[in-house]
Amino acid sequence: NAGVTQTPKFQVLKTGQSMTLQCAQDMNHEYMSWYRQDPGMGLRLIHYSVGAGITDQGEVPNGYNVSRSTTEDFPLRLLSAAPSQTSVYFCASSSGQGRDTQYFGPGTRLTVL
């Protein structure tokens, strides 16, 4: 049981490049989410999904796209990277919202030059 996995662990992009951060979970959780963590800002919700085929925006969605074609996978796409997207990105999953514990992946450290 691997829990929540994320790839890559580190990534450096140039401004304007695109990339996809991968996230997978093997706990059969319906709810998955993406956060970014910046110094002094705490964890901020980017996008979330309550099940396959259903996604919604969080607090800071601009510049990011998501899709949820399977229960297990929830990739995060940066369409045209900007220096403001330099951050650490965490994927999390849970059985549901509000009451249920979220389990986090190890994170992806992204630098945009």
Next chain:
Amino acid sequence: EDQVTQSPEALRLQEGESSSLNCSYTVSGLRGLFWYRQDPGKGPEFLFTLYSAGEEKEKERLKATLTKKESFLHITAPKPEDSATYLCAAGGDDKIIFGKGTRLHILP
């Protein structure tokens, strides 16, 4: 406005010196209050979930408590390996809001 505030931002303790971390929340319809531990370069690791005022949970040197307005994480006789950032989060009907964390450093 829903929000979660943690205090202090940082705390340095001597090994064995007990203390408490505070998490104040204003979330309508609280469904769960969560505590996580985060080590540098790693993802948050789940510690506790509390569901109702008066509830307490313990794990080794840590004890979490909950009132209607705040939660405390009590650390008894801490060791250097307890050094980490501790995050609090409040789950409402349709969202989970995280505090900015308390950086705890235990000196040997």
